Amino acid sequence: MEHAEVTKGWLPFYENPSKPRFNLPFGAVDAHCHVFGPQNKFPYAPERKYTPCDASKEDLFALRDHLGFSRNVIVQATCHGSDNRALVDALQSANGLARGVATIRLDISDEELHALDKAGVRGVRFNFVKRLVDFLPKDELQKIAERIAPLGWHIVIYFEAPDLPDLWDFFTSLPTTVVVDHMGRPDVSKPVNGAEFDLFVRLMEENPNIWSKVSCPERLTITGPKALNGEEKPYQDVVPFARYLVERFPDRVLFGTDWPHPNLKDHMPDDGLLVNYITQIAPTIELQKKLLVDNPMRLYWPETLK
Numbered sequence: 001m002e003h004a005e006v007t008k009g010w011l012p013f014y015e016n017p018s019k020p021r022f023n024l025p026f027g028a029v030d031a032h033c034h035v036f037g038p039q040n041k042f043p044y045a046p047e048r049k050y051t052p053c054d055a056s057k058e059d060l061f062a063l064r065d066h067l068g069f070s071r072n073v074i075v076q077a078t079c080h081g082s083d084n085r086a087l088v089d090a091l092q093s094a095n096g097l098a099r100g101v102a103t104i105r106l107d108i109s110d111e112e113l114h115a116l117d118k119a120g121v122r123g124v125r126f127n128f129v130k131r132l133v134d135f136l137p138k139d140e141l142q143k144i145a146e147r148i149a150p151l152g153w154h155i156v157i158y159f160e161a162p163d164l165p166d167l168w169d170f171f172t173s174l175p176t177t178v179v180v181d182h183m184g185r186p187d188v189s190k191p192v193n194g195a196e197f198d199l200f201v202r203l204m205e206e207n208p209n210i211w212s213k214v215s216c217p218e219r220l221t222i223t224g225p226k227a228l229n230g231e232e233k234p235y236q237d238v239v240p241f242a243r244y245l246v247e248r249f250p251d252r253v254l255f256g257t258d259w260p261h262p263n264l265k266d267h268m269p270d271d272g273l274l275v276n277y278i279t280q281i282a283p284t285i286e287l288q289k290k291l292l293v294d295n296p297m298r299l300y301w302p303e304t305l306k
């Protein structure tokens with residue numbers, strides 16, 4: 001099998017992250033993380049826009065235990081396209097402690113859809129970030145939405161803030177719960193009460209089916225400080241945005257590490273310090289429990305709550 005070279009300048013995930021000072025609440029879910037390959041078993045998709053370092057299920061589960069999470073939600077990474085085999089393999093190895101978000105095409109058969117559901121997939125991802133994917137036409141996405149809705153799945157959307165006005169009608173027409181990746185990627189140099197983030201807040205305010213991941217400060221930050229070298233209050237420029245959403249929509253927010261942090265150019269965070277970041281955006285025990293336990297369990301393991 002041909003071995004693809006890792007994209008130039010690719011930053012590998014942080015080795016030996018520190019132990020978080022923040023004790024995660026019992027049953028905490030890392031609701032956004034990925035597995036990459038390993039490519040000799042699960043080759044990357046021909047249409048991918050980057051080739052990462054492998055980041056295996058074993059590495060992911062070891063990180064989960066080290067940081068003190070109980071469960072993972074593994075999101076299909078764009079480098080695997082709509083080939084969900086690495087995701088399914090990880091889900092099947094997780095003893096029920098992982099759920100998945102897949103990427104699918106409309107030509108998927110009902111049998112394949114049900115196999116994904118059985119493996120633990122509970123959602124599909126629609127990606128509108130130009131540097132990551134060639135978009136699928138919206139009418140195709142609409143049809144995918146109609147196929148997955150009867151399974152009780154939800155839709156994860158990834159887009160950048162300047163594209164929200166154009167995508168608004170599409171997003172608000174979706175028939176399922178909708179989860180926005182990384183707060184819709186606000187420009188954090190703009191005010192938290194400015195027009196750009198106001199629009200995002202309005203999206204959530206007017207559409208009770210729309211949730212947000214308050215993840216990826218390491219991606220959104222401009223002035224840091226970075227989660228490195230023991231920094232206890234990292235990414236202060238992102239805090240007001242995430243904290244606003246956590247306090248205003250406490251029952252519709254999720255947090256994930258985004259490990260292994262694809263496409264970071266500037267630095268690779270120490271994941272232990274990234275966990276400490278959570279106390280800045282969810283300052284009370286009650287908010288922490290909703291963000292890290294109650295909300296992800298309701299969305300991904302509802303059967304355990306009956």
Ligand SMILES: O=C(O)c1cc(C(=O)O)oc(=O)c1
Binds near residue numbers: 076219
């Ligand atoms: O911003 C990114 O580069 C990025 C990429 C991917 C992916 O390639 O799936 O997922 C993410 O959550 C974020």
